[in-house]
Amino acid sequence: MRTPFPLLCLPRLALIPVFQQMEFIDAIAFSFISKKTCNLSKILCKKISSCYIDMLIENDCLRMTIAPTNGSPLSLYFYTDVSKTVEGIYRYKIIQWKNAGLSIRQWMERLLDVTKFPSLRKVKLNGTPDYDVFSILDIVPKVSDLHISRNCTNTLAKRALQILSPVTSSITLFKLPFSNREEFQRFWLRDVECLSVSNDNLSRFQFDIDHLLASNAIKLELLEVSMSLRDLNRFFSCWLNKTSNQRLEHLSVQSLGDFDEDILLNGLNATRFTENRTREFLSTNTFSQFRLFTGGFDVRRKDGKLAAITFAKTFWTTYINFHVLP
Template sequence: MTTPFPLLRLPRLALIPVFMHMEPNEVIMFTLLSKRAKNLSKCLRKLSASSIDLVVENDSHYLAALFIYRQELPFNTSIFPVAETISHKNVGLSVSEWIERVQNVTNCKSLKRVDLRGPPRLYMCDAHSSLNNISELYIHPGCPESFVEKALRILSPVTNEINMWSIPFENREEFRTFLKTNLDYLSIYNCASEIPKFEFSMDDVLIANPLKLDLIEGPSRVEDINQFFLNWLQNTCDSRMEHFSMNVRENVDEDNLLNELDAVPFLEERTFHYSKEIDFPFEAFSSGYDIKRIDGKKATITFGNSYPIRRIDFYIWP
């Protein structure tokens, strides 16, 4: 029979070398045992994670903490990242308490990314309510729409970037309310499910407020895209959107798409800078078409080819 070692009974001077030889994931797992273990870990081993990601799957939840290490070599200093995975299984804490405990011991105040990968068996929305600063939210296919909608309602006010597979909202009014949120980046992979609750319209894009909006599988009718540009020329709504991009599978005739826009072609190197520092600091292009709105606002349309997909980018200059 193995006798448990009374680690917590050791004097602090004896505990220091023990904690210094522990791997970061061992320190984190130790701190989940109790409040006393958490306080002891904070005193004896200072961890500093560069980022923490939360992954929610069908029957598991885990955090991936990234640590950056510096190793002195004969000629230089090498920097290498190491990710430690911490599972929520059998820790005796609620999801919210578990996240808070890991953030506390790793000195990481916010989550870099939350990944929703499948219908969770554990009720996560209460945990979501405790999160107050998330850089990126990724919603993968397979999540129930009701769960996605609730997660978006809770997390979009505290998230900078959202990537989602499809539109989960019941009607256009709910979708437009979501589009008006002040995100830095919004990416929607599929704007029309097999049985859509409502038909996505390019007019929805006119009121979108993210700085960058990306439709990976957008509407494919050239007539609708042309009408969007015509409506933008006549519209003076005060949207934050600075860059709109979409992929189109239809064969795009540039003359038809630019019809009645009074577009002016150019061939020169240009760099578009966003008004706010985001993961996309700038965009560079060397050809396209300029258009001008009735209130003097200028925009540029560019085209890119990656058969069988045609990419259309719309940049709105400050």
């Protein structure tokens, strides 16, 4: 019969090399045992070198995925209806850890403490959770991408935007949770690095070219949101004259109706891409999507700043991309 080793009875100097040799999954599991083990893991464990940490919030479960720089990712599932255990998947094996009476928020606090990761790659809200999501969102550090799905409730989506927008680089919205035009405008006029809106009816907020001109986003994608060519021409003209969003570096929108280059480019003094210029532009990996475009033009602002307008066709839709070159 083996006698348990009294690890916690060791002096601090003896504990240091033990914790330094722990794999990241062991350090996380150890931190969940008690407050004392959590504090020791936080202080003594070597920093976990992670590629990313993602959080997915669903109806009855919160999932955290930790992907170390070297090694297999760990996914932990915190189920609200099974409070005695935490399930996980690591190296294609299912694991279970006993819950020492912790709430989901406390699990998260310990996980973030021991990983010491300064930000999450993604927080995705998907569904109508039956647990206190807001208490969890309050402890989330910086977030690279906040993703709100269609089946997220308006109340949860608005609160998440309120809490996380100040610490989020990119916001992806598959629904706009605002009750009226005033709420939408307050959100729209915020400073945000990247905003992507997909498959939502902006017309109910009387969205028009003036909203586009007033946006403070650095990167703006209006996917499945159509704009007329005349409105886009006005937007590009304002950019050339420095009377629109000067922070803008990228815009993607749909063309409304039949596509006509002459209407879009009227008065812009645009220069059509040559074959060499097309290859040069593609080699910069400018766009994450719509990489196969059918035509492109350079336009130059009055201060000399260069931008490119390109077109991409998929089925019956033409996408228009605008990218300001460094």
